[in-house]
Every structure is written in C-alpha cells, then in structure tokens.
Amino acid sequence: MCAAGWTLMLLLIHLIGSATSSPFITPDSLLPHLLFPSVRLPPPTSAVSFAESRAQVDCNLMISPSALVVRFGDPAEATCSNPSKDHFLLGWLSNPGLTEPTTDSFLVWSVESVTQWSIDLVCYAASDLRGPCNISLPSIVYNPPKRVSIQFLNHTGPMVEQHQYTLQCTVQDVAPVAKLMVTFYRGHTPLGQLQSDSKVEKKPVNESFTLNIIPSRGDNGSQYWCEAKLDLRPAGPQQPPVETSQNLTAVVIWNQEPTYQIERPMKDHEAKTNHQPLEGSGTTNSYRGGFLLIVPLVYWINGL
Numbered sequence: 001m002c003a004a005g006w007t008l009m010l011l012l013i014h015l016i017g018s019a020t021s022s023p024f025i026t027p028d029s030l031l032p033h034l035l036f037p038s039v040r041l042p043p044p045t046s047a048v049s050f051a052e053s054r055a056q057v058d059c060n061l062m063i064s065p066s067a068l069v070v071r072f073g074d075p076a077e078a079t080c081s082n083p084s085k086d087h088f089l090l091g092w093l094s095n096p097g098l099t100e101p102t103t104d105s106f107l108v109w110s111v112e113s114v115t116q117w118s119i120d121l122v123c124y125a126a127s128d129l130r131g132p133c134n135i136s137l138p139s140i141v142y143n144p145p146k147r148v149s150i151q152f153l154n155h156t157g158p159m160v161e162q163h164q165y166t167l168q169c170t171v172q173d174v175a176p177v178a179k180l181m182v183t184f185y186r187g188h189t190p191l192g193q194l195q196s197d198s199k200v201e202k203k204p205v206n207e208s209f210t211l212n213i214i215p216s217r218g219d220n221g222s223q224y225w226c227e228a229k230l231d232l233r234p235a236g237p238q239q240p241p242v243e244t245s246q247n248l249t250a251v252v253i254w255n256q257e258p259t260y261q262i263e264r265p266m267k268d269h270e271a272k273t274n275h276q277p278l279e280g281s282g283t284t285n286s287y288r289g290g291f292l293l294i295v296p297l298v299y300w301i302n303g304l
Contacts, residue, residue: 059133059135060130061123061135062080063123066138070119071114073113073114075112077108078110080107085105086128087126089101090123090125092122093122093124094119116141117203122134142230142232143174143175145241145243146174147173147243148245149246150167150226151248159215160253161254162216164213166212167212167248170208171206173205173206178196178199180207180229181230185225185227186250187223196209215250216252217252220250224248225245227243228242
C-alpha cells in the first residue's frame with residue numbers, strides 16, 4: 001500500500017475514534033511502522049544539531065529544547081509542535097517514557113526521573129499535505145565528577161631541580177567522559193588542559209590524566225592541584241559542574257654552589273698586631289725600656 005493509502009487509513013481510524021465515547025488510539029508501538037515502515041530510531045545522543053535535523057526532512061516540526069541535557073535522576077521533558085497545523089497526528093517515539101499520539105498542534109514528552117544513560121527521542125507527524133515526517137532530539141545524560149585527586153606518578157619524596165616528573169589527576173564517577181576537561185595548576189598558574197580520548201562511553205567511568213613537569217628551585221613550596229570540569233554548553237548548565245583536587249606541596253632540592261674564602265695580603269701593622277702576645281706584658285716591657293734610656297739623659301742635661 002502506498003503512503004497516501006496509509007495516510008487515508010489513519011485518518012479514518014482517527015475519525016472513527018473521535019466519534020465514539022472511547023476514542024481509539026493507535027499504540028505507539030504500531031504507529032511508527034504504519035507511518036514510517038523504513039524508519040529506525042537514531043543512535044543514542046546523536047551529534048546532529050536541531051537545525052541540521054530539520055534540514056534533513058521537509059516538515060515544519062519543532063522541538064523545544066533544541067537539545068536535552070539532564071542530570072541522571074532528574075526529571076526531564078521536551079515539547080514537539082507543528083506551527084503550521086497541517087497534520088492530523090503528532091506523536092513521540094521515546095525510550096524511556098510512553099506518550100500517546102495527539103491531534104493537537106503540540107505534544108509534551110516527560111519523565112519524572114531519568115534512570116538510564118541514553119535517551120532516544122523522535123517526534124513524528126502525519127500530514128495530508130506533506131505526508132509523514134520525523135525529527136530527532138539530541139540528548140545528554142550527565143553525572144558530575146564525584147571525586148578528584150592528584151599525585152606524583154611513580155615518585156615519592158622530594159624532587160630534584162631540573163629533573164622531569166609526572167603529575168597524575170584522577171577523576172571518579174563522571175559521565176559523559178567525552179565532555180570532561182581537566183586543568184593542572186601550580187598555585188594560580190594553569191600548567192595545561194587535557195580532554196579524554198573516549199568519545200563513545202555514556203556511563204560513569206574513572207579517568208586519569210597525566211602532565212610532565214620540570215621543577216626549579218623557585219617551585220619549592222608551591223601547591224600543585226587539578227580541576228575537573230564537565231562542560232555541557234551551550235545546551236547544558238552555563239555554570240559547568242566543577243570539582244577540584246587536594247593540594248600537593250612540592251619539595252624541591254638542588255645542589256648548593258661551593259663558597260670560596262678570598263684572603264687578601266695583610267699590612268705590616270696588621271701583621272705586628274697579630275703577632276703580639278695575648279697578655280699585656282709585651283707592651284709594658286717596651287715602655288719600661290724606653291724609660292731607662294731617658295733617665296740618664298735627663299741627669300746629663302742637668303749637669304751641664
């Protein structure tokens with residue numbers, strides 16, 4: 001049966017259901033196969049943006065928010081709408097959650113608590129003018145870093161100046177790790193920023209990052225630490241979840257430069273002074289000898 005035939009059949013189902021006291025609602029599990037026999041759910045957390053996903057189909061469906069970023073365990077919701085109102089059926093293909101299709105111009109998907117690490121959401125519509133169309137909603141389920149620690153890798157004790165050492169920053173229980181940014185610091189000075197190589201893992205993991213340093217004597221007493229930031233912008237929190245490590249105090253040792261004592265030649269009076277006896281007898285005897293020479297001279301002058 002052609003697409004127009006399926007559209008006519010669904011329209012008849014809708015009209016018959018609206019005329020009864022118990023409206024007939026085609027289950028979500030059946031509608032996707034009726035509307036889109038070849039359509040499959042997109043991969044979890046599709047990287048396609050809202051604008052790009054709109055360009056892939058010729059329909060007027062709009063989803064708000066344009067990307068769903070939700071913390072694990074928190075409630076979540078999204079709204080699909082068709083401003084042109086040229087459809088007769090609007091629904092969600094969702095995992096998790098179950099939403100019945102509607103003939104209104106918008107439909108809200110919601111869950112009280114997100115309890116899985118990937119969310120698959122596709123809004124679909126059937127239109128007399130445009131035929132069936134669908135649009136997917138990119139989503140991210142995140143968990144902030146639980147604990148961050150820093151240490152020297154394969155080294156304990158003081159560091160020696162101008163030798164290479166490795167700092168290791170370990171982040172525990174974070175998701176998705178692809179959005180994690182780790183920055184090493186010495187005091188307030190950033191030393192380097194690293195990002196995980198894992199682009200697929202959605203569940204929480206423990207990840208370690210390393211940075212090589214060559215300390216100098218000026219680094220003695222400095223505080224090394226690291227910061228883990230889960231950057232989910234632009235759709236996520238504008239203040240990204242951040243966790244910091246403890247401080248690691250650096251002890252740097254270096255070779256002391258030898259000191260030399262420069263001796264200068266001593267002058268004559270310094271040499272004589274240095275050779276005088278420690279007691280005062282030497283100075284007293286010098287004056288006594290001078291006095292004995294002066295006394296006979298005084299008598300000889302008086303006898304003239």
